[in-house]
Amino acid sequence: MGSLTNGVGSVLNEEREEKEEEPILMEQSQRFCMFPIRYPLLWEMYKKAEASFWTAEEVDLSQDVQQWDSLTDSEKHFISHILAFFATSDGIVLENLAARFLNDVQIPEARAFYGFQLAMENIHSEMYSLLLETYIKDTREKHRLFNAIENIPCVAEKAKWALEWIQRHYDVLISSCVNKGRSSTSFAERLVAFACVEGIFFSGSFCAIFWLKKRGLMPGLTFSNELISRDEGLHCDFACLLYSSLRKQLPWQKVHHIVNEAVEIEIKFVCEALPCALIGMNSTLMSQYIKFCADRLLVALQCEKKYNVENPFDWMEFISLQGKANFFERRVGDYQKASVMSSLQDGGKNFTFKLDEDF
Numbered sequence: 001m002g003s004l005t006n007g008v009g010s011v012l013n014e015e016r017e018e019k020e021e022e023p024i025l026m027e028q029s030q031r032f033c034m035f036p037i038r039y040p041l042l043w044e045m046y047k048k049a050e051a052s053f054w055t056a057e058e059v060d061l062s063q064d065v066q067q068w069d070s071l072t073d074s075e076k077h078f079i080s081h082i083l084a085f086f087a088t089s090d091g092i093v094l095e096n097l098a099a100r101f102l103n104d105v106q107i108p109e110a111r112a113f114y115g116f117q118l119a120m121e122n123i124h125s126e127m128y129s130l131l132l133e134t135y136i137k138d139t140r141e142k143h144r145l146f147n148a149i150e151n152i153p154c155v156a157e158k159a160k161w162a163l164e165w166i167q168r169h170y171d172v173l174i175s176s177c178v179n180k181g182r183s184s185t186s187f188a189e190r191l192v193a194f195a196c197v198e199g200i201f202f203s204g205s206f207c208a209i210f211w212l213k214k215r216g217l218m219p220g221l222t223f224s225n226e227l228i229s230r231d232e233g234l235h236c237d238f239a240c241l242l243y244s245s246l247r248k249q250l251p252w253q254k255v256h257h258i259v260n261e262a263v264e265i266e267i268k269f270v271c272e273a274l275p276c277a278l279i280g281m282n283s284t285l286m287s288q289y290i291k292f293c294a295d296r297l298l299v300a301l302q303c304e305k306k307y308n309v310e311n312p313f314d315w316m317e318f319i320s321l322q323g324k325a326n327f328f329e330r331r332v333g334d335y336q337k338a339s340v341m342s343s344l345q346d347g348g349k350n351f352t353f354k355l356d357e358d359f
Contacts, residue, residue: 021248024107025187034108039245042109045238049116052234054227056127061134061220068135068218076135079212079221081273082205083132084148085155086228089201090125092162093235094118096194100166104187105242113238120231127224154272158201158265165193188243188250189258195239195297196262198232203293204270204286206232207316214315240300252303260306263294285312 030038037043068076102114129146136142148155165185206229213222243249267290271283291307298305 039109046113059220059224064218064220084145087128088148090121094121096166124228154269162197165190191243192258199236199297200262255303256306259294266290288312
């Protein structure tokens with residue numbers, strides 16, 4: 001019994017030491033009150049997320065229903081496999097936020113962001129499920145795709161990698177009890193890992209759907225992809241910003257190792273699940289694009305690039321540009337709710353609600 005207690009105690013001591021080293025992980029009474037803002041950059045990220053709120057009902061799928069029937073079987077295959085992974089992945093991110101990060105982080109600015117991210121991940125999950133419901137009419141095929149973790153190996157591998165970062169802590173507690181000598185994962189490691197989930201695991205699939213947009217296909221799918229890719233980009237940026245606030249960051253070799261694991265799994269997924277040649281891409285160029293995204297993430301995590309490759313799809317740069325469509329004709333993927341961001345300017349003094357303004 002003594003060895004069991006010592007094993008658990010050792011892991012818990014590691015956690016306690018980490019919290020003492022990192023102010024954002026330390027329990028404090030101020031965490032229950034939002035103001036005064038002590039981390040303005042994190043708060044700004046929360047306000048950006050809030051300003052970008054949308055719902056699945058805003059996406060018109062009427063044209064997609066007609067176009068879906070005109071796609072080839074191979075095109076339908078790759079779209080359905082992308083959606084199968086996405087529908088699963090948002091649930092995994094939700095579990096990580098609810099089970100881990102909201103318990104780990106003790107500052108209200110970060111908790112506000114994670115709380116809002118929870119809501120948006122639910123909307124993403126609803127959107128992907130709605131897309132599958134709309135496109136897939138065969139009951140058995142729909143069941144297979146909704147249970148992709150059990151039925152599609154390349155999806156299962158991605159899910160397994162992500163889930164391990166959530167569960168490893170509890171596995172370590174158990175293994176410590178029987179003296180297997182496994183080491184606990186730090187918050188910094190988990191933060192980097194889930195930045196990879198949102199910054200690398202989604203990259204190839206987002207790219208493939210944007211290629212459909214370039215071809216003028218599936219406007220509902222591609223519009224929802226604009227909205228979701230923008231959200232996930234913000235979530236990844238927040239992870240990198242929060243990581244930069246840590247006093248004890250990981251050795252660059254460790255960051256490279258975590259990122260490289262994610263890159264290898266994503267390349268395998270893209271090459272197996274997406275018949276790239278059918279959409280004007282090949283596996284070599286898609287693999288290069290994933291490595292390009294990984295290098296961009298490494299720079300955001302204050303590390304040196306690992307792959308040093310160029311973006312092979314120059315048209316992907318346009319997705320980060322501000323949309324030019326008329327807001328009232330069709331909302332584009334970079335829209336923001338009016339007045340939310342104005343609260344960050346001059347402490348919100350420049351925004352007042354008036355009833356006597358001319359409209």
